[in-house]
Amino acid sequence: MAAYGAAEALRAAGCDGSVTLVSAEPVVPYDRTTLSKAFLQGQKTVEEILFKPAEHYQELGIELRLGQRASAVDFDRRELVLEPGERLPFDTLLIATGAEPVRLRLPGFDLPGVRYLRSLADAQALREDLSRADRVLVVGCGFIGAEVAASARTLGKQVTVVDPLPVPLAGPLGQEVGSILAEVHRRHGVELRLGQRVAELRGHRRAEEAVLESGERIACDLVVVGVGVRPAVALFQDSGLPIEDGILVDEYCATGIPGVYAAGDVANWWHPGIGRRLRVEHFDNAAQQGAAAARAIAGDPQPYAPVPYFWSDQYDLNLQYAGYPGPWDQVVLRGDSAAPSVTAFYLRQGVVEAVVTINRPRELRPGRRLVEARARVDPAVLADPSTDLRALAQSVRQAE
Amino acid sequence: MTAPEGYVAVKRYDEIPEGGIVPFEVNGDERILVKLEGKIYALSGICTHEYAELAEGDLEDHVIYCPLHGSGFDLETGRVTALPATQPLPVYDVRIVDGVVYVSREPRQG
Structure with missing residues (x-):
């Protein structure tokens, strides 16, 4: 995603140098967000999830090196080493390696029938397995786990989800919103095992049964693991690049090495608007940060200071988030939690840090404006259904 | 009052x-x-990314935003200003x- 955002933006910014896009995946950039949803449910084909066909890159004069994994980088000679040994010289390097799923090393997780979901190839394999499975066990109820569970239920599978937290997604979204989502999954017939962990998987040729730490045994013919991702930095581990929960970059996406930039899930950047570092694992950030890096490369650096944004679709539920991840001390709900049709505001010392809408898309952008303005709003006003959020956001904007 | 040719009231x-x-x-479009x-301004009512009714969307700075995933389209040209959509929105x-x-039956070309 970040690579695609950068490729487009580089040419748009008038950069006419030679550009090469190297990807270990054998496919042009595609919309990864569909993999757990429309693609998994068979509603979209590979062609339909590509951002642009291969010819588009030809038109932009961008050379594609697909299915070619970089095995090393040499910053002294300014060369990227590809498997099996070709060396690609560069003046400027944009690192957009993304993130990789965390692998569970518990007994039985090496059996066939255990899947992770990150790449198109993962999604194709999972879709194939899913077509033959009746009982699906999802390990981890983060966004990937929750979306895969929803897709599997939509396809009519029996689904059990195990997560160590008592409330799913409580980390990024809090207890209040996490509880609402848990209820939606229960209502759709998902068996939730919250506050529990899988101890091991058992099976002869494939995973056939999970044993929880509680001793409960859950029969399954497919296991999907979604327990988070890590920034994909292995290639740069001993390269001299500063790495700390991702590749450290400044507000212009620049690393400590001149001409070397990073963007997307792999980049841990200094956000000048809020005065701290962020690393965001979502589509919108990858697209925008890739473009921001491209502008910096093209000689027009502008501080990258967005309000991070993402969405998640589960069943017919649409969730959108705009804001700064991090601690809050108050959650204000507006609307109907049971329907659900609700907006949640996350406040820290009275300042709106983030907003989440569930099936209330029209409140997202006004909420986002409050976040952007670092507005202080009386919680009672936010919760009051008669408050016109657009007018409120407008007045805050004008007061800036 | 008759409509200009190729236009509908x-x-x-x-x-x-x-x-x-x-x-x-x-005609159902x-x-x-x-x-x-x-x-x-007259534009297609459905986001080019996934099915979503733009009439439920939001306006900001001459851009219409899709209600579901935040795709943005320039009101004047239909050009994508914010992903996830990558295809422009037809404009009339x-x-x-x-x-x-009155709005033209056929989308504006280019």
Whole structure:
């Protein structure tokens, strides 16, 4: 995603140098967000999830090196080493390696029938397995786990989800919103095992049964693991690049090495608007940060200071988030939690840090404006259904 | 009053509120009218990313945003200003004759 955002933006910014896009995946950039949803449910084909066909890159004069994994980088000679040994010289390097799923090393997780979901190839394999499975066990109820569970239920599978937290997604979204989502999954017939962990998987040729730490045994013919991702930095581990929960970059996406930039899930950047570092694992950030890096490369650096944004679709539920991840001390709900049709505001010392809408898309952008303005709003006003959020956001904007 | 050739009558100009997004259909094809700073724009009513009705969307700085995933389209040209959409939104020509808004049957080319 970040690579695609950068490729487009580089040419748009008038950069006419030679550009090469190297990807270990054998496919042009595609919309990864569909993999757990429309693609998994068979509603979209590979062609339909590509951002642009291969010819588009030809038109932009961008050379594609697909299915070619970089095995090393040499910053002294300014060369990227590809498997099996070709060396690609560069003046400027944009690192957009993304993130990789965390692998569970518990007994039985090496059996066939255990899947992770990150790449198109993962999604194709999972879709194939899913077509033959009746009982699906999802390990981890983060966004990937929750979306895969929803897709599997939509396809009519029996689904059990195990997560160590008592409330799913409580980390990024809090207890209040996490509880609402848990209820939606229960209502759709998902068996939730919250506050529990899988101890091991058992099976002869494939995973056939999970044993929880509680001793409960859950029969399954497919296991999907979604327990988070890590920034994909292995290639740069001993390269001299500063790495700390991702590749450290400044507000212009620049690393400590001149001409070397990073963007997307792999980049841990200094956000000048809020005065701290962020690393965001979502589509919108990858697209925008890739473009921001491209502008910096093209000689027009502008501080990258967005309000991070993402969405998640589960069943017919649409969730959108705009804001700064991090601690809050108050959650204000507006609307109907049971329907659900609700907006949640996350406040820290009275300042709106983030907003989440569930099936209330029209409140997202006004909420986002409050976040952007670092507005202080009386919680009672936010919760009051008669408050016109657009007018409120407008007045805050004008007061800036 | 007959419509200009290749155009259909949609609504009286005065009936469209400033800042309003008005859905309408031409032969079952969903479209929207937008009135901003007095000017009328006509665009396809469905996001080019996934099925979502842009009449439920939001306007900001001459961009219409999809209600579901935040794709942005320039009101004037339909150009994508914010992903996840990558295909532009079809836009239609608008004429106002005797206070009535007419919209072209066919999208504007290029």
